[in-house]
Amino acid sequence: MRVIILLGRVLDLSGIVVNRRAGRIFVNREEYLLQPADRCALEAALRIKDATDAEVVALPRSLLPDDDVLRQALATGADRAIYLVGQVGNLPPDDAAMARVLAAAIERLGGADLILTGATTLDTGQGQLGPRVAEALDWPQIIGVWHVEASDGRVQAVRHEKAGYVAIEANLPAVVTVLPGALKPRYPDGARLINVYRGAGEIAVALEQWDVADLVEAEALKPLVEQRGQDFPPERERGTRVSGTPEEMAQAMANALRQRVRR
Protein backbone atom coordinates (compact mmCIF):
# COMPACT_ATOMS: atom_id res chain seq x y z
CA MET A 1 0.00 0.00 0.00
CA ARG A 2 1.24 3.49 -0.79
CA VAL A 3 0.15 6.45 1.32
CA ILE A 4 0.75 9.95 -0.03
CA ILE A 5 1.00 12.78 2.43
CA LEU A 6 0.65 16.41 1.34
CA LEU A 7 2.53 18.87 3.51
CA GLY A 8 2.62 22.64 3.70
CA ARG A 9 4.29 25.25 5.80
CA VAL A 10 2.96 28.22 7.75
CA LEU A 11 4.52 31.38 9.09
CA ASP A 12 4.78 31.12 12.88
CA LEU A 13 2.10 33.39 14.33
CA SER A 14 4.29 34.37 17.27
CA GLY A 15 6.69 36.01 14.82
CA ILE A 16 4.18 38.44 13.36
CA VAL A 17 2.43 41.49 14.74
CA VAL A 18 -0.93 42.62 13.41
CA ASN A 19 -1.18 46.38 13.77
CA ARG A 20 -4.73 47.44 13.16
CA ARG A 21 -4.04 51.16 13.51
CA ALA A 22 -1.25 51.10 10.94
CA GLY A 23 -3.34 48.73 8.83
CA ARG A 24 -0.36 46.47 8.38
CA ILE A 25 1.02 43.10 9.35
CA PHE A 26 4.62 43.22 10.51
CA VAL A 27 6.77 40.11 10.21
CA ASN A 28 9.38 40.34 12.94
CA ARG A 29 10.71 36.82 12.77
CA GLU A 30 10.27 34.81 9.60
CA GLU A 31 10.07 31.26 10.86
CA TYR A 32 8.06 28.54 9.22
CA LEU A 33 6.37 25.56 10.82
CA LEU A 34 4.78 22.48 9.35
CA GLN A 35 1.03 23.14 9.06
CA PRO A 36 -0.49 21.65 12.27
CA ALA A 37 -3.22 19.81 10.39
CA ASP A 38 -0.68 18.38 7.93
CA ARG A 39 1.42 17.30 10.90
CA CYS A 40 -1.55 15.31 12.21
CA ALA A 41 -2.08 13.84 8.74
CA LEU A 42 1.59 12.80 8.70
CA GLU A 43 1.10 11.13 12.07
CA ALA A 44 -1.97 9.32 10.71
CA ALA A 45 0.06 8.11 7.73
CA LEU A 46 2.87 6.89 9.97
CA ARG A 47 0.38 5.01 12.18
CA ILE A 48 -0.95 3.30 9.05
CA LYS A 49 2.65 2.51 8.13
CA ASP A 50 3.24 0.99 11.57
CA ALA A 51 0.11 -1.15 11.27
CA THR A 52 0.30 -2.30 7.65
CA ASP A 53 3.86 -1.65 6.50
CA ALA A 54 2.70 0.86 3.91
CA GLU A 55 5.07 3.11 1.97
CA VAL A 56 4.69 6.77 2.95
CA VAL A 57 5.56 9.33 0.28
CA ALA A 58 5.57 13.04 1.14
CA LEU A 59 4.70 15.73 -1.39
CA PRO A 60 4.39 19.49 -0.88
CA ARG A 61 0.91 21.05 -0.95
CA SER A 62 2.21 24.11 -2.78
CA LEU A 63 5.43 25.06 -4.56
CA LEU A 64 7.78 25.84 -1.70
CA PRO A 65 11.03 27.82 -1.82
CA ASP A 66 12.78 25.16 0.25
CA ASP A 67 12.33 21.49 1.06
CA ASP A 68 12.33 21.89 4.84
CA VAL A 69 8.92 20.33 5.49
CA LEU A 70 9.81 17.33 3.31
CA ARG A 71 13.06 16.78 5.21
CA GLN A 72 11.11 16.93 8.46
CA ALA A 73 8.68 14.34 7.12
CA LEU A 74 11.59 12.06 6.17
CA ALA A 75 13.13 12.46 9.61
CA THR A 76 9.79 11.68 11.25
CA GLY A 77 9.46 8.42 9.33
CA ALA A 78 8.32 8.94 5.73
CA ASP A 79 10.00 6.63 3.21
CA ARG A 80 10.24 8.99 0.28
CA ALA A 81 9.78 12.68 -0.36
CA ILE A 82 9.42 14.46 -3.65
CA TYR A 83 10.30 18.12 -3.79
CA LEU A 84 8.48 19.87 -6.61
CA VAL A 85 10.35 22.76 -8.19
CA GLY A 86 9.43 24.81 -11.18
CA GLN A 87 9.74 28.07 -12.95
CA VAL A 88 6.38 29.64 -12.32
CA GLY A 89 5.05 32.92 -13.63
CA ASN A 90 4.56 36.01 -11.52
CA LEU A 91 2.09 34.25 -9.29
CA PRO A 92 2.53 30.90 -7.58
CA PRO A 93 -0.02 28.20 -8.47
CA ASP A 94 -3.06 28.04 -6.20
CA ASP A 95 -4.87 24.95 -4.94
CA ALA A 96 -6.69 24.41 -8.24
CA ALA A 97 -3.42 24.26 -10.17
CA MET A 98 -1.66 22.27 -7.43
CA ALA A 99 -4.42 19.66 -7.55
CA ARG A 100 -3.56 19.08 -11.21
CA VAL A 101 0.17 19.01 -10.50
CA LEU A 102 -0.26 16.57 -7.63
CA ALA A 103 -2.56 14.31 -9.65
CA ALA A 104 0.11 14.19 -12.39
CA ALA A 105 2.84 13.53 -9.82
CA ILE A 106 0.85 10.67 -8.30
CA GLU A 107 0.33 9.21 -11.75
CA ARG A 108 4.08 9.40 -12.39
CA LEU A 109 4.71 7.69 -9.05
CA GLY A 110 2.66 4.79 -10.33
CA GLY A 111 -0.52 5.52 -8.40
CA ALA A 112 -1.31 5.47 -4.71
CA ASP A 113 -3.91 3.99 -2.38
CA LEU A 114 -4.50 6.77 0.06
CA ILE A 115 -3.83 10.50 0.12
CA LEU A 116 -3.73 12.18 3.51
CA THR A 117 -3.54 15.88 4.13
CA GLY A 118 -4.68 18.51 6.60
CA ALA A 119 -8.33 19.53 6.57
CA THR A 120 -7.45 23.19 6.93
CA THR A 121 -4.46 25.47 6.97
CA LEU A 122 -3.58 27.38 10.13
CA ASP A 123 -3.16 30.72 8.37
CA THR A 124 -5.70 31.04 5.55
CA GLY A 125 -8.07 28.37 6.84
CA GLN A 126 -8.67 27.03 3.33
CA GLY A 127 -9.40 23.33 3.06
CA GLN A 128 -9.94 22.98 -0.65
CA LEU A 129 -6.76 21.16 -1.64
CA GLY A 130 -7.92 17.71 -0.46
CA PRO A 131 -11.28 17.74 -2.28
CA ARG A 132 -9.67 19.30 -5.35
CA VAL A 133 -7.08 16.52 -5.56
CA ALA A 134 -9.86 13.97 -5.05
CA GLU A 135 -11.76 15.52 -7.95
CA ALA A 136 -8.68 15.66 -10.18
CA LEU A 137 -8.15 11.93 -9.59
CA ASP A 138 -11.90 11.15 -9.39
CA TRP A 139 -11.50 9.43 -6.02
CA PRO A 140 -13.88 9.43 -3.04
CA GLN A 141 -13.11 11.80 -0.19
CA ILE A 142 -13.59 11.94 3.56
CA ILE A 143 -13.15 15.45 4.89
CA GLY A 144 -12.28 16.59 8.41
CA VAL A 145 -11.65 13.38 10.32
CA TRP A 146 -10.45 12.78 13.87
CA HIS A 147 -9.14 9.29 13.30
CA VAL A 148 -8.22 7.21 10.26
CA GLU A 149 -7.28 3.59 9.65
CA ALA A 150 -6.65 1.81 6.37
CA SER A 151 -6.37 -1.86 5.52
CA ASP A 152 -7.64 -4.47 3.04
CA GLY A 153 -8.55 -1.96 0.36
CA ARG A 154 -10.70 0.12 2.69
CA VAL A 155 -10.28 3.27 4.72
CA GLN A 156 -12.21 3.83 7.93
CA ALA A 157 -12.47 7.22 9.58
CA VAL A 158 -14.22 8.93 12.48
CA ARG A 159 -15.86 12.25 11.84
CA HIS A 160 -17.91 14.54 14.04
CA GLU A 161 -21.43 15.01 12.80
CA LYS A 162 -24.62 16.21 14.37
CA ALA A 163 -25.38 12.83 15.91
CA GLY A 164 -21.94 12.60 17.49
CA TYR A 165 -18.75 10.84 16.40
CA VAL A 166 -19.64 8.73 13.38
CA ALA A 167 -17.60 5.96 11.77
CA ILE A 168 -17.46 6.14 7.98
CA GLU A 169 -15.82 3.98 5.39
CA ALA A 170 -14.76 4.22 1.77
CA ASN A 171 -12.97 1.95 -0.67
CA LEU A 172 -9.39 2.73 -1.56
CA PRO A 173 -8.09 4.71 -3.33
CA ALA A 174 -9.41 7.69 -1.41
CA VAL A 175 -8.51 11.14 -0.13
CA VAL A 176 -8.81 11.80 3.60
CA THR A 177 -8.22 15.15 5.30
CA VAL A 178 -7.33 15.22 8.99
CA LEU A 179 -8.32 17.95 11.45
CA PRO A 180 -5.64 19.85 13.34
CA GLY A 181 -5.16 18.43 16.83
CA ALA A 182 -6.76 15.11 15.90
CA LEU A 183 -3.71 13.03 16.75
CA LYS A 184 -0.67 13.61 18.88
CA PRO A 185 2.18 13.94 16.40
CA ARG A 186 5.46 12.18 17.08
CA TYR A 187 8.80 13.95 17.09
CA PRO A 188 11.35 13.43 14.34
CA ASP A 189 14.05 10.90 15.10
CA GLY A 190 17.25 12.70 16.15
CA ALA A 191 19.71 10.66 14.09
CA ARG A 192 17.50 10.77 11.01
CA LEU A 193 17.07 14.52 11.44
CA ILE A 194 20.84 15.02 11.37
CA ASN A 195 21.30 12.70 8.39
CA VAL A 196 18.49 14.21 6.41
CA TYR A 197 20.06 17.65 6.57
CA ARG A 198 23.60 16.33 6.10
CA GLY A 199 22.53 14.24 3.13
CA ALA A 200 24.12 11.13 4.58
CA GLY A 201 23.04 7.50 4.44
CA GLU A 202 20.06 6.03 2.65
CA ILE A 203 17.92 8.99 3.65
CA ALA A 204 19.82 11.21 1.18
CA VAL A 205 18.41 9.34 -1.81
CA ALA A 206 14.91 9.37 -0.32
CA LEU A 207 14.54 13.04 -1.21
CA GLU A 208 13.97 13.47 -4.92
CA GLN A 209 13.47 16.61 -6.91
CA TRP A 210 10.97 16.78 -9.74
CA ASP A 211 10.38 19.61 -12.15
CA VAL A 212 6.77 20.73 -12.42
CA ALA A 213 7.27 21.42 -16.12
CA ASP A 214 7.57 17.65 -16.69
CA LEU A 215 4.24 17.05 -15.00
CA VAL A 216 1.85 19.66 -16.39
CA GLU A 217 1.83 22.33 -19.07
CA ALA A 218 2.79 25.84 -18.01
CA GLU A 219 -0.72 27.08 -18.81
CA ALA A 220 -2.20 24.74 -16.18
CA LEU A 221 -0.17 26.42 -13.44
CA LYS A 222 -1.97 29.74 -13.74
CA PRO A 223 -3.75 30.54 -10.45
CA LEU A 224 -7.48 31.20 -10.52
CA VAL A 225 -7.63 33.06 -7.23
CA GLU A 226 -5.54 36.16 -6.70
CA GLN A 227 -4.81 38.13 -3.53
CA ARG A 228 -6.18 41.65 -3.38
CA GLY A 229 -4.83 42.94 -0.12
CA GLN A 230 -5.76 42.77 3.52
CA ASP A 231 -8.54 43.98 5.70
CA PHE A 232 -9.41 43.85 9.38
CA PRO A 233 -12.51 42.46 10.99
CA PRO A 234 -14.85 45.03 12.55
CA GLU A 235 -13.88 46.22 16.05
CA ARG A 236 -15.45 44.31 18.88
CA GLU A 237 -18.25 46.02 20.71
CA ARG A 238 -17.89 45.04 24.30
CA GLY A 239 -20.48 45.35 27.00
CA THR A 240 -23.67 44.70 25.01
CA ARG A 241 -26.31 44.12 27.67
CA VAL A 242 -29.20 41.77 27.11
CA SER A 243 -32.42 42.52 28.92
CA GLY A 244 -35.75 40.74 29.31
CA THR A 245 -37.05 37.73 31.12
CA PRO A 246 -34.60 34.90 31.87
CA GLU A 247 -36.08 32.92 28.95
CA GLU A 248 -35.56 35.79 26.50
CA MET A 249 -32.01 36.35 27.74
CA ALA A 250 -31.26 32.64 27.44
CA GLN A 251 -32.63 32.62 23.89
CA ALA A 252 -30.47 35.60 22.87
CA MET A 253 -27.44 33.92 24.39
CA ALA A 254 -28.22 30.61 22.69
CA ASN A 255 -28.48 32.36 19.31
CA ALA A 256 -25.14 34.11 19.83
CA LEU A 257 -23.47 30.87 20.92
CA ARG A 258 -24.92 28.84 18.08
CA GLN A 259 -23.35 31.23 15.56
CA ARG A 260 -19.92 30.96 17.06
CA VAL A 261 -19.62 27.40 18.29
CA ARG A 262 -18.89 25.11 15.37
CA ARG A 263 -19.59 21.49 16.13
Add this chain to the structure above:
Amino acid sequence: MDVSYLDLLMAQQEEVTTAEGGGGGIWVVADVVDGAVAPVTLEALGAACNLAGSLGAYVYGVVLGEGVTDGSTSLTTGPAQALYQAGADGVRVADHPGLAQFALEPYLKVLSDLIKAEQPEVVIFGATQAGQELAARLAQRTGGGLIEHVMMASLDEATRTVQGAFPVYGGEYLNIAACPEARPQFLTVEPGAFSAPFLDPYRKGEPTMLEVELVEPAVRVLGLAEGFEPPCVSLAQAPVIVAAGRQAGDFEMVQRLASALGGQVAGDRGAQDAGWIGPEQVVDVRGVTVAPQVYVAVGIRGDTFHNAAIESSKFIVAIHPDPTAPIFKMADLCLEADPKEILPALLKALE
Protein backbone atom coordinates in the same frame (compact mmCIF):
# COMPACT_ATOMS: atom_id res chain seq x y z
CA MET B 1 -46.86 40.10 -4.85
CA ASP B 2 -48.26 39.39 -8.28
CA VAL B 3 -46.77 36.10 -9.39
CA SER B 4 -47.31 36.79 -13.08
CA TYR B 5 -44.89 39.70 -12.76
CA LEU B 6 -42.29 37.30 -11.45
CA ASP B 7 -42.93 34.99 -14.38
CA LEU B 8 -42.30 37.91 -16.71
CA LEU B 9 -39.08 38.63 -14.86
CA MET B 10 -38.03 35.02 -15.19
CA ALA B 11 -38.83 34.97 -18.90
CA GLN B 12 -36.60 38.02 -19.40
CA GLN B 13 -33.83 36.31 -17.53
CA GLU B 14 -34.02 33.23 -19.78
CA GLU B 15 -33.58 35.59 -22.74
CA VAL B 16 -30.55 37.24 -21.19
CA THR B 17 -28.78 33.96 -20.55
CA THR B 18 -29.33 32.64 -24.06
CA ALA B 19 -28.45 35.95 -25.70
CA GLU B 20 -25.15 36.40 -23.90
CA GLY B 21 -24.24 32.77 -23.63
CA GLY B 22 -23.66 32.73 -19.89
CA GLY B 23 -23.82 35.31 -17.16
CA GLY B 24 -26.43 33.16 -15.50
CA GLY B 25 -26.73 35.07 -12.26
CA ILE B 26 -25.77 34.37 -8.67
CA TRP B 27 -26.70 30.96 -7.34
CA VAL B 28 -27.06 29.97 -3.72
CA VAL B 29 -27.08 26.29 -2.85
CA ALA B 30 -29.28 25.78 0.19
CA ASP B 31 -28.29 23.81 3.24
CA VAL B 32 -31.39 22.02 4.52
CA VAL B 33 -31.34 20.98 8.18
CA ASP B 34 -34.30 18.98 9.51
CA GLY B 35 -36.54 20.04 6.65
CA ALA B 36 -35.85 23.77 7.05
CA VAL B 37 -33.37 26.07 5.34
CA ALA B 38 -30.33 26.70 7.53
CA PRO B 39 -29.79 30.33 8.66
CA VAL B 40 -26.47 30.45 6.80
CA THR B 41 -28.29 29.90 3.50
CA LEU B 42 -30.62 32.83 4.15
CA GLU B 43 -27.61 34.98 5.06
CA ALA B 44 -25.92 33.89 1.84
CA LEU B 45 -29.06 34.83 -0.09
CA GLY B 46 -29.03 38.25 1.53
CA ALA B 47 -25.41 38.75 0.50
CA ALA B 48 -26.22 37.46 -2.99
CA CYS B 49 -29.10 39.93 -3.36
CA ASN B 50 -26.80 42.82 -2.40
CA LEU B 51 -24.21 41.72 -4.97
CA ALA B 52 -26.87 41.09 -7.61
CA GLY B 53 -28.21 44.61 -7.17
CA SER B 54 -24.96 46.23 -8.32
CA LEU B 55 -24.15 43.45 -10.78
CA GLY B 56 -27.50 43.50 -12.54
CA ALA B 57 -27.91 39.76 -12.14
CA TYR B 58 -30.62 37.51 -10.85
CA VAL B 59 -30.40 35.43 -7.71
CA TYR B 60 -31.30 31.76 -7.81
CA GLY B 61 -31.66 29.28 -5.02
CA VAL B 62 -31.05 25.54 -5.35
CA VAL B 63 -32.55 23.06 -2.91
CA LEU B 64 -31.70 19.38 -2.85
CA GLY B 65 -33.48 16.90 -0.65
CA GLU B 66 -36.64 14.94 -0.19
CA GLY B 67 -40.03 16.59 0.21
CA VAL B 68 -38.54 20.08 0.01
CA THR B 69 -41.40 21.55 -2.05
CA ASP B 70 -43.86 20.55 0.65
CA GLY B 71 -46.54 19.04 -1.56
CA SER B 72 -47.14 22.37 -3.39
CA THR B 73 -50.40 22.89 -1.46
CA SER B 74 -48.94 25.30 1.03
CA LEU B 75 -47.05 28.05 -0.75
CA THR B 76 -45.83 29.82 2.35
CA THR B 77 -43.83 27.02 3.92
CA GLY B 78 -41.10 24.65 2.86
CA PRO B 79 -37.47 25.37 1.98
CA ALA B 80 -38.18 26.39 -1.62
CA GLN B 81 -40.62 29.09 -0.51
CA ALA B 82 -38.22 30.23 2.20
CA LEU B 83 -35.70 30.98 -0.54
CA TYR B 84 -38.24 33.04 -2.48
CA GLN B 85 -39.12 34.92 0.70
CA ALA B 86 -35.45 35.70 1.34
CA GLY B 87 -35.11 37.27 -2.11
CA ALA B 88 -34.43 34.55 -4.68
CA ASP B 89 -35.72 35.34 -8.17
CA GLY B 90 -35.88 31.70 -9.13
CA VAL B 91 -35.56 28.39 -7.31
CA ARG B 92 -34.49 25.03 -8.67
CA VAL B 93 -35.50 21.97 -6.72
CA ALA B 94 -34.12 18.45 -6.93
CA ASP B 95 -36.55 16.29 -4.99
CA HIS B 96 -35.66 12.63 -4.73
CA PRO B 97 -35.64 10.05 -1.92
CA GLY B 98 -31.97 9.39 -2.69
CA LEU B 99 -31.12 13.00 -1.79
CA ALA B 100 -32.79 12.92 1.65
CA GLN B 101 -29.42 12.69 3.41
CA PHE B 102 -26.36 14.58 2.24
CA ALA B 103 -24.08 12.31 0.27
CA LEU B 104 -21.32 13.76 -1.87
CA GLU B 105 -21.60 11.94 -5.17
CA PRO B 106 -25.38 12.24 -5.79
CA TYR B 107 -25.39 15.91 -4.79
CA LEU B 108 -22.32 16.55 -6.92
CA LYS B 109 -23.94 14.98 -9.98
CA VAL B 110 -27.10 17.13 -9.71
CA LEU B 111 -25.18 20.34 -9.09
CA SER B 112 -22.50 19.84 -11.73
CA ASP B 113 -25.18 19.11 -14.37
CA LEU B 114 -27.02 22.24 -13.28
CA ILE B 115 -23.89 24.40 -13.41
CA LYS B 116 -22.97 23.10 -16.85
CA ALA B 117 -26.46 23.88 -18.12
CA GLU B 118 -26.95 27.28 -16.50
CA GLN B 119 -23.40 28.71 -16.56
CA PRO B 120 -23.74 30.74 -13.35
CA GLU B 121 -21.40 33.61 -12.64
CA VAL B 122 -21.21 33.14 -8.89
CA VAL B 123 -22.12 30.09 -6.80
CA ILE B 124 -22.43 30.54 -3.03
CA PHE B 125 -22.50 27.81 -0.38
CA GLY B 126 -22.69 28.03 3.38
CA ALA B 127 -19.37 27.14 5.01
CA THR B 128 -20.81 23.99 6.54
CA GLN B 129 -19.28 20.55 6.22
CA ALA B 130 -21.46 19.72 3.20
CA GLY B 131 -20.94 23.14 1.63
CA GLN B 132 -17.17 22.91 1.96
CA GLU B 133 -17.07 19.45 0.43
CA LEU B 134 -19.33 20.32 -2.49
CA ALA B 135 -17.84 23.72 -3.30
CA ALA B 136 -14.25 22.47 -3.59
CA ARG B 137 -15.13 19.50 -5.79
CA LEU B 138 -17.50 21.48 -8.00
CA ALA B 139 -14.88 24.20 -8.41
CA GLN B 140 -12.31 21.67 -9.58
CA ARG B 141 -14.82 19.95 -11.86
CA THR B 142 -16.04 23.13 -13.55
CA GLY B 143 -12.68 24.95 -13.54
CA GLY B 144 -13.86 27.66 -11.17
CA GLY B 145 -12.04 29.46 -8.39
CA LEU B 146 -13.06 29.04 -4.77
CA ILE B 147 -12.75 31.35 -1.78
CA GLU B 148 -13.67 29.65 1.50
CA HIS B 149 -15.00 31.08 4.78
CA VAL B 150 -15.90 34.46 3.30
CA MET B 151 -16.85 37.03 5.95
CA MET B 152 -17.21 40.15 3.79
CA ALA B 153 -17.97 40.39 0.09
CA SER B 154 -17.55 43.33 -2.24
CA LEU B 155 -17.77 43.74 -5.97
CA ASP B 156 -15.24 44.72 -8.60
CA GLU B 157 -17.71 46.03 -11.16
CA ALA B 158 -15.17 46.41 -13.98
CA THR B 159 -14.50 42.69 -14.22
CA ARG B 160 -17.75 41.52 -12.58
CA THR B 161 -15.67 39.84 -9.91
CA VAL B 162 -16.69 39.17 -6.34
CA GLN B 163 -13.98 39.97 -3.80
CA GLY B 164 -14.25 37.88 -0.69
CA ALA B 165 -12.49 38.52 2.60
CA PHE B 166 -11.65 35.48 4.69
CA PRO B 167 -10.08 35.27 8.17
CA VAL B 168 -6.38 34.51 8.51
CA TYR B 169 -4.91 32.96 11.69
CA GLY B 170 -8.42 32.53 13.06
CA GLY B 171 -9.46 36.15 12.54
CA GLU B 172 -6.29 38.13 13.35
CA TYR B 173 -6.83 39.85 10.02
CA LEU B 174 -8.65 39.22 6.77
CA ASN B 175 -7.23 38.42 3.36
CA ILE B 176 -9.12 39.71 0.35
CA ALA B 177 -9.14 37.38 -2.64
CA ALA B 178 -10.87 37.33 -6.00
CA CYS B 179 -10.97 35.12 -9.05
CA PRO B 180 -11.04 37.60 -11.91
CA GLU B 181 -10.95 35.24 -14.87
CA ALA B 182 -12.33 31.85 -13.93
CA ARG B 183 -16.09 31.35 -13.99
CA PRO B 184 -18.06 30.35 -12.02
CA GLN B 185 -16.67 31.99 -8.90
CA PHE B 186 -17.39 29.79 -5.91
CA LEU B 187 -17.69 31.21 -2.40
CA THR B 188 -18.49 29.59 0.91
CA VAL B 189 -19.80 32.08 3.45
CA GLU B 190 -19.14 31.81 7.15
CA PRO B 191 -22.26 31.29 9.29
CA GLY B 192 -23.20 34.49 11.10
CA ALA B 193 -20.93 36.73 9.02
CA PHE B 194 -23.69 38.29 6.93
CA SER B 195 -26.93 39.66 8.30
CA ALA B 196 -30.07 37.65 7.66
CA PRO B 197 -32.35 39.21 5.03
CA PHE B 198 -35.88 40.37 5.62
CA LEU B 199 -38.27 37.50 4.88
CA ASP B 200 -41.11 38.83 2.76
CA PRO B 201 -44.08 36.48 3.29
CA TYR B 202 -45.78 37.83 0.15
CA ARG B 203 -42.94 36.80 -2.13
CA LYS B 204 -43.88 33.52 -3.74
CA GLY B 205 -42.83 31.55 -6.75
CA GLU B 206 -43.13 28.33 -8.65
CA PRO B 207 -39.89 26.40 -8.26
CA THR B 208 -38.51 24.55 -11.29
CA MET B 209 -38.02 20.86 -10.71
CA LEU B 210 -34.75 19.26 -11.79
CA GLU B 211 -34.32 15.80 -13.23
CA VAL B 212 -32.39 13.64 -10.78
CA GLU B 213 -30.14 10.90 -12.02
CA LEU B 214 -29.09 9.05 -8.91
CA VAL B 215 -25.45 8.10 -8.36
CA GLU B 216 -24.31 5.73 -5.62
CA PRO B 217 -22.46 7.48 -2.78
CA ALA B 218 -18.85 6.32 -2.44
CA VAL B 219 -18.66 6.78 1.33
CA ARG B 220 -20.60 4.51 3.67
CA VAL B 221 -21.75 5.64 7.09
CA LEU B 222 -21.29 2.78 9.54
CA GLY B 223 -23.04 4.39 12.49
CA LEU B 224 -21.83 5.93 15.71
CA ALA B 225 -18.18 5.34 16.49
CA GLU B 226 -18.42 3.25 19.63
CA GLY B 227 -15.74 3.86 22.18
CA PHE B 228 -14.11 6.71 20.29
CA GLU B 229 -12.78 9.42 22.56
CA PRO B 230 -11.70 12.70 21.00
CA PRO B 231 -8.17 13.71 22.00
CA CYS B 232 -7.76 15.72 25.14
CA VAL B 233 -7.12 19.37 24.41
CA SER B 234 -5.38 21.42 27.05
CA LEU B 235 -7.39 24.27 28.52
CA ALA B 236 -5.02 26.84 27.02
CA GLN B 237 -5.86 25.61 23.50
CA ALA B 238 -9.53 24.74 23.98
CA PRO B 239 -11.85 26.40 21.42
CA VAL B 240 -14.80 26.65 23.84
CA ILE B 241 -14.56 27.16 27.61
CA VAL B 242 -17.39 27.36 30.12
CA ALA B 243 -16.10 28.76 33.40
CA ALA B 244 -17.88 28.86 36.76
CA GLY B 245 -17.51 31.41 39.52
CA ARG B 246 -18.79 31.96 43.03
CA GLN B 247 -22.26 32.96 41.81
CA ALA B 248 -22.65 29.97 39.45
CA GLY B 249 -25.00 28.23 41.86
CA ASP B 250 -25.28 24.70 40.50
CA PHE B 251 -21.99 23.40 39.09
CA GLU B 252 -23.71 20.45 37.43
CA MET B 253 -25.58 22.85 35.16
CA VAL B 254 -22.26 24.43 34.16
CA GLN B 255 -20.92 21.01 33.25
CA ARG B 256 -24.03 20.27 31.20
CA LEU B 257 -23.65 23.57 29.36
CA ALA B 258 -20.02 22.73 28.58
CA SER B 259 -20.94 19.36 27.12
CA ALA B 260 -23.81 20.92 25.15
CA LEU B 261 -21.32 23.36 23.57
CA GLY B 262 -18.58 20.76 23.23
CA GLY B 263 -16.35 22.83 25.45
CA GLN B 264 -14.21 22.43 28.53
CA VAL B 265 -15.05 23.27 32.11
CA ALA B 266 -12.96 25.77 34.01
CA GLY B 267 -13.46 28.30 36.77
CA ASP B 268 -12.00 31.13 38.79
CA ARG B 269 -10.50 31.01 42.29
CA GLY B 270 -13.99 30.92 43.78
CA ALA B 271 -14.83 27.72 41.93
CA GLN B 272 -11.63 26.16 43.22
CA ASP B 273 -12.49 27.25 46.78
CA ALA B 274 -15.93 25.66 46.36
CA GLY B 275 -14.21 22.41 45.38
CA TRP B 276 -15.75 22.29 41.92
CA ILE B 277 -12.52 22.33 39.94
CA GLY B 278 -8.89 21.45 40.43
CA PRO B 279 -6.02 23.96 40.47
CA GLU B 280 -5.13 23.07 36.85
CA GLN B 281 -8.52 24.40 35.72
CA VAL B 282 -8.28 27.83 37.29
CA VAL B 283 -8.39 30.60 34.69
CA ASP B 284 -6.13 33.28 36.08
CA VAL B 285 -2.79 34.83 35.16
CA ARG B 286 -1.35 32.76 37.98
CA GLY B 287 -3.14 29.67 36.65
CA VAL B 288 -4.05 29.08 33.01
CA THR B 289 -4.16 31.88 30.44
CA VAL B 290 -6.74 31.02 27.79
CA ALA B 291 -7.59 32.18 24.26
CA PRO B 292 -10.73 30.32 23.15
CA GLN B 293 -13.14 31.20 20.36
CA VAL B 294 -15.94 31.37 22.93
CA TYR B 295 -15.59 31.93 26.67
CA VAL B 296 -18.71 31.67 28.82
CA ALA B 297 -18.28 33.12 32.32
CA VAL B 298 -21.04 31.82 34.58
CA GLY B 299 -21.29 33.74 37.82
CA ILE B 300 -17.73 35.06 37.61
CA ARG B 301 -17.30 38.57 38.97
CA GLY B 302 -14.07 39.01 37.06
CA ASP B 303 -11.15 40.23 39.11
CA THR B 304 -8.11 41.80 37.42
CA PHE B 305 -6.14 38.55 37.25
CA HIS B 306 -9.02 36.60 35.77
CA ASN B 307 -9.86 39.27 33.20
CA ALA B 308 -6.25 39.52 32.09
CA ALA B 309 -6.16 35.75 31.56
CA ILE B 310 -9.18 35.81 29.21
CA GLU B 311 -8.11 38.89 27.24
CA SER B 312 -7.36 37.05 23.98
CA SER B 313 -10.72 35.26 23.88
CA LYS B 314 -12.58 35.90 20.64
CA PHE B 315 -16.06 36.10 22.16
CA ILE B 316 -16.97 36.39 25.82
CA VAL B 317 -20.40 35.88 27.34
CA ALA B 318 -20.92 36.76 31.01
CA ILE B 319 -23.79 35.91 33.34
CA HIS B 320 -23.67 37.60 36.73
CA PRO B 321 -26.38 39.03 39.00
CA ASP B 322 -24.38 42.14 39.91
CA PRO B 323 -24.63 44.84 37.21
CA THR B 324 -21.37 46.44 38.40
CA ALA B 325 -19.31 43.24 38.06
CA PRO B 326 -16.01 44.03 36.25
CA ILE B 327 -16.51 41.02 33.93
CA PHE B 328 -19.16 43.05 32.07
CA LYS B 329 -16.46 45.46 30.88
CA MET B 330 -14.72 42.54 29.17
CA ALA B 331 -17.70 40.62 27.85
CA ASP B 332 -19.18 40.95 24.37
CA LEU B 333 -22.56 39.79 25.59
CA CYS B 334 -23.68 40.59 29.14
CA LEU B 335 -26.57 38.99 30.98
CA GLU B 336 -27.37 40.62 34.31
CA ALA B 337 -29.19 37.72 35.89
CA ASP B 338 -28.87 34.86 38.27
CA PRO B 339 -27.21 31.90 36.51
CA LYS B 340 -29.65 29.60 38.34
CA GLU B 341 -32.47 31.07 36.27
CA ILE B 342 -30.62 31.42 32.98
CA LEU B 343 -28.87 28.05 32.69
CA PRO B 344 -31.94 25.75 32.57
CA ALA B 345 -33.58 27.98 29.94
CA LEU B 346 -30.31 28.17 28.01
CA LEU B 347 -29.85 24.41 27.92
CA LYS B 348 -33.41 24.08 26.66
CA ALA B 349 -32.82 26.71 23.96
CA LEU B 350 -29.61 25.03 22.82
CA GLU B 351 -31.26 21.65 22.30
